[in-house]
Amino acid sequence: MSTRDHILAAVRTALKDAPAVPEVPRDYRRDGDLAQGAVIEVLVDRLEDYKAGVTVVAEAQVPDTIQGLLADAGTYVVPAGLNPAWFGWETDLARVKYDGGSHGTLSVTALDATDAVVTGSAVTVAESGTIILDGSPDQGRRAISLIPDHHICVVHSSDIAQILPEALRRLDGTRPLTMISGPSATSDIELERVEGVHGPRRLDVIITT
Amino acid sequence: MSRTPLGMPGLRPGSGNLFAEEKFPSAARRELGNAQLRRNLKHATSTIRTKRLNVTGELPDWEELREAGSALKTSVMARLPELLEAFEANVTARGGTVHWARDAEEANSIIHGLVKAEGVDEVVKVKSMATQEIGMNEYLEEHGTAAYETDLAELIVQLDHDKPSHILVPAIHKNRTEVRDIFLKEMPDVDPDLTDEPRRLAMAARAHLRAKFLTAKVAISGANFGIADSGTLGVVESEGNGRMCLTLPETLITVMGIEKLLPTFADLEVFLQLLPRSSTGERMNPYTSLWTGVTEGDGPSNFHVVLLDNGRTNALADEMGRSALHCIRCSACINVCPVYERAGGHAYGSTYPGPIGAILSPLMTGVEAEENGSLPYASSLCGACYDACPVKINIPDILVHLRGKDVDAHRGGMPTQMDVGLKAASWALSDGRRLGAVEKLLPLGRAAAGKDKKIKKLPGIAAGWTQSRDIPAPPSQSFRDWWAKEHKES
Numbered sequence: 001m002s003t004r005d006h007i008l009a010a011v012r013t014a015l016k017d018a019p020a021v022p023e024v025p026r027d028y029r030r031d032g033d034l035a036q037g038a039v040i041e042v043l044v045d046r047l048e049d050y051k052a053g054v055t056v057v058a059e060a061q062v063p064d065t066i067q068g069l070l071a072d073a074g075t076y077v078v079p080a081g082l083n084p085a086w087f088g089w090e091t092d093l094a095r096v097k098y099d100g101g102s103h104g105t106l107s108v109t110a111l112d113a114t115d116a117v118v119t120g121s122a123v124t125v126a127e128s129g130t131i132i133l134d135g136s137p138d139q140g141r142r143a144i145s146l147i148p149d150h151h152i153c154v155v156h157s158s159d160i161a162q163i164l165p166e167a168l169r170r171l172d173g174t175r176p177l178t179m180i181s182g183p184s185a186t187s188d189i190e191l192e193r194v195e196g197v198h199g200p201r202r203l204d205v206i207i208t209t
Numbered sequence: 210m211s212r213t214p215l216g217m218p219g220l221r222p223g224s225g226n227l228f229a230e231e232k233f234p235s236a237a238r239r240e241l242g243n244a245q246l247r248r249n250l251k252h253a254t255s256t257i258r259t260k261r262l263n264v265t266g267e268l269p270d271w272e273e274l275r276e277a278g279s280a281l282k283t284s285v286m287a288r289l290p291e292l293l294e295a296f297e298a299n300v301t302a303r304g305g306t307v308h309w310a311r312d313a314e315e316a317n318s319i320i321h322g323l324v325k326a327e328g329v330d331e332v333v334k335v336k337s338m339a340t341q342e343i344g345m346n347e348y349l350e351e352h353g354t355a356a357y358e359t360d361l362a363e364l365i366v367q368l369d370h371d372k373p374s375h376i377l378v379p380a381i382h383k384n385r386t387e388v389r390d391i392f393l394k395e396m397p398d399v400d401p402d403l404t405d406e407p408r409r410l411a412m413a414a415r416a417h418l419r420a421k422f423l424t425a426k427v428a429i430s431g432a433n434f435g436i437a438d439s440g441t442l443g444v445v446e447s448e449g450n451g452r453m454c455l456t457l458p459e460t461l462i463t464v465m466g467i468e469k470l471l472p473t474f475a476d477l478e479v480f481l482q483l484l485p486r487s488s489t490g491e492r493m494n495p496y497t498s499l500w501t502g503v504t505e506g507d508g509p510s511n512f513h514v515v516l517l518d519n520g521r522t523n524a525l526a527d528e529m530g531r532s533a534l535h536c537i538r539c540s541a542c543i544n545v546c547p548v549y550e551r552a553g554g555h556a557y558g559s560t561y562p563g564p565i566g567a568i569l570s571p572l573m574t575g576v577e578a579e580e581n582g583s584l585p586y587a588s589s590l591c592g593a594c595y596d597a598c599p600v601k602i603n604i605p606d607i608l609v610h611l612r613g614k615d616v617d618a619h620r621g622g623m624p625t626q627m628d629v630g631l632k633a634a635s636w637a638l639s640d641g642r643r644l645g646a647v648e649k650l651l652p653l654g655r656a657a658a659g660k661d662k663k664i665k666k667l668p669g670i671a672a673g674w675t676q677s678r679d680i681p682a683p684p685s686q687s688f689r690d691w692w693a694k695e696h697k698e699s
Contacts, residue, residue: 004309007518014526019287024280028273128493141507142456165478173474176504179497184449187489188362189407191253199449
């Protein structure tokens with residue numbers, strides 16, 4: 001008998017009283033109740049609470065906003081599927097490090113030598129200030145939004161849900177998913193939150209309206 | 210060591226770091242002598258209690274989420290065989306390899322074999338209760354492989370050659386100054402001018418671990434959730450060390466208790482609300498990673514999951530106690546427990562301290578193992594843990610149930626003072642006339658109390674009761690006598 005079969009048999013032995021499978025009461029909120037404007041206000045409040053930088057702009061202002069936020073970055077990573085029009089202002093092409101698609105992938109060392117990364121996002125939860133990346137071409141593979149120390153993330157207002165259950169329904173759970181709620185942080189010393197550990201120490205969120 | 214003959218499927222107790230080697234009262238008495246420890250714990254647990262109440266209070270449907278979480282976990286336990294088989298099939302279909310381990314020794318040996326197959330002698334680790342429980346780091350160390358803890362608190366404990374004392378914040382017993390001193394002593398290349406400012410300490414850890422993350426070939430993690438119907442795994446964390454380990458190395462080995470399953474991806478809508486708010490008191494933890502098998506071009510190309518029993522089926526077989534397996538390791542019960550706040554986590558011996566540990570450890574190992582029978586008494590049964598638990602585990606009821614099992618385990622042989630005392634009480638209390646006769650002895654107690662009307666020392670095992678309190682002198686007559694007298698006169 002294999003170890004697997006031993007364990008499964010032990011589980012069945014342990015359940016020989018055949019416990020009932022209860023009906024799961026789902027009386028919690030499954031859908032939000034706020035208007036879009038109010039949802040964005042909640043999101044901004046939550047992100048600022050996490051010490052993330054937040055800018056709410058019209059779609060047309062995205063390139064300028066990105067340019068401003070990248071002012072201090074010597075180099076930055078751009079996933080191959082991100083809207084190229086957002087970088088039309090760039091004159092020094094050596095600053096831009098593309099990742100994915102026909103560009104191939106940057107090595108870990110190359111990513112570590114890069115100052116910032118710009119990505120899109122899949123879905124965002126306003127109530128908990130959680131941005132979810134699913135590895136789509138405008139977000140790239142997980143490593144690129146992890147290693148550079150400054151993450152600039154664009155969130156379209158149509159991708160914002162008020163509460164978590166709504167957001168999860170919009171995702172394919174089998175894609176590699178990363179949920180981001182603020183810059184990396186720790187509460188390990190005296191349970192006081194300190195922002196900035198191994199993940200990006202600076203998170204800037206651009207919300208488009 | 211199996212207590213079950215081969216070929217006979219049966220239950221076996223858990224092994225590894227699940228044991229109180231010393232009776233809780235004596236371990237607790239020693240720890241109570243450490244005033245610094247008590248100051249640190251009081252500060253940390255009161256901070257986290259306030260944060261938790263703030264973020265759970267702001268959700269209008271917190272109680273409904275708890276109800277759903279509790280029912281979901283009950284349903285997972287009842288359906289465990291089919292969910293495990295579905296999980297295994299889905300992980301395999303997506304390019305992962307599933308291993309099964311009955312106890313700590315089997316799990317460690319599988320993990321060591323997988324690490325060796327990659328030809329490396331070091332691994333990076335995400336904080337994991339399962340690997341703590343099986344003593345994996347020590348096992349790998351003995352077999353020539355270094356396991357580097359990357360969670361800040363685990364790193365502090367590892368550098369200090371100490372043991373974790375809390376399931377969420379293993380270094381909760383250390384204050385900032387102690388952490389700085391550990392870093393100065395144990396961290397090579399650390400800035401000698403390091404201060405005890407938490408931010409500076411976090412930066413020192415970042416610098417210390419950066420190169421390890423970027424070059425590691427193998428990472429080992431635990432899992433907060435395994436989704437049966439998709440084979441998806443989830444790790445909830447704060448610092449980004451989890452993302453580093455789950456994303457950068459070529460090989461990822463995840464160790465998960467068999468009770469960690471959830472039926473569907475959608476069920477995360479309940480647990481990703483319950484867990485962060487109950488554990489660190491945040492609306493959401495900074496990072497949650499979810500992955501399913503292997504994804505071409507994104508993350509590890511070689512993925513293994515080790516499904517661990519190690520006494521979980523033993524706990525599952527206890528109809529009263531099985532709901533202890535609903536635990537999502539948030540630590541809310543620990544942070545509200547008055548006993549934990551004073552005694553600290555080391556007093557419990559096991560990897561799992563506090564109220565949940567006081568039931569989980571004896572359920573997994575059996576109450577008769579080592580001194581685990583003393584753990585269910587490490588409680589005043591105040592019930593704060595039950596109120597705080599996000600999946601509504603009735604910890605006080607299970608504590609009482611396990612006390613009963615402990616008493617049963619010690620039956621037979623010479624009657625103890627307790628047996629004799631309870632027999633006598635049962636004789637007297639079961640008949641009014643007998644009780645009346647016993648009550649005639651009250652003046653004797655009054656005489657024993659003396660002039661200050663206090664009894665300060667009782668004989669035999671009752672001495673334990675008077676060790677820290679006095680008994681007021683009994684009244685000169687019983688209520689019964691007084692009643693009889695009143696009614697005769699009127």
